[in-house]
Amino acid sequence: MQPPALQRVALGPLTLPESLRRPQLVMRLGERLEVYEQRRWIQPLDAEIADALAERLGRRLAAPVATLRQAAAAGATRRIALDVRRFESTPAMASLDVLWSIADGLGKRLADxxxxxxxxxxxxxxxxxxxxxxxxxxxxxxxxAQALATLPAE
Known part of the structure; x- marks a missing residue:
C-alpha cells in the first residue's frame, strides 16, 4: 500500500446549505438564524472551509493538499468531495455534519x-x-486521513 503522503490529494467540490452561502456570519439562536451583517468571513465560507481543511489534512498526511481552485489539483490521484450538511454556530456550540467521498483521479469512487x-x-x-x-x-x-490510509495503491 502506498503511504498517504505519496498520494496527490485534492479537496472539492465542497457544497454548503443555502443558508450559509453568504459572506456574513450566521448564528443559530433558538429556532431562528441570525445573520450578523458586520461580521464576515475572509472569503466565501465554502472556500474558507476547504482551505482550512486542506491545511489540516496536509499536516496529517505530511504532504500538501490542494483545493479545486488551485492548479495543483489537476494532477490529483485522490479527490475528496464534501457535502457540508451542517456548519452551525450557536453561542455555546459549533456543529459539523459532512458527507464525504474519495475518488481516484479518474473519478472512480473508492470510499464514502x-x-x-x-x-x-x-x-x-x-x-x-x-x-x-x-x-x-x-x-x-x-x-x-484514516480513510486515505486504508485505500489500495493507485
Missing amino acids: GRTEARQPCADGGEAALIAAHGANLDRLAAEL
Whole structure:
C-alpha cells in the first residue's frame, strides 16, 4: 500500500446549505438564524472551509493538499468531495455534519463516509466559536486521513 503522503490529494467540490452561502456570519439562536451583517468571513465560507481543511489534512498526511481552485489539483490521484450538511454556530456550540467521498483521479469512487462533530465554545465569544469550528475540522481531517490510509495503491 502506498503511504498517504505519496498520494496527490485534492479537496472539492465542497457544497454548503443555502443558508450559509453568504459572506456574513450566521448564528443559530433558538429556532431562528441570525445573520450578523458586520461580521464576515475572509472569503466565501465554502472556500474558507476547504482551505482550512486542506491545511489540516496536509499536516496529517505530511504532504500538501490542494483545493479545486488551485492548479495543483489537476494532477490529483485522490479527490475528496464534501457535502457540508451542517456548519452551525450557536453561542455555546459549533456543529459539523459532512458527507464525504474519495475518488481516484479518474473519478472512480473508492470510499464514502460521514463525519459529525460538535465542539463546545469555551466562553461563547467569537474567538472560542472559531476555535471550536477548527476542532471540528481537525476531526474531519483525521477521519479523511484514516480513510486515505486504508485505500489500495493507485
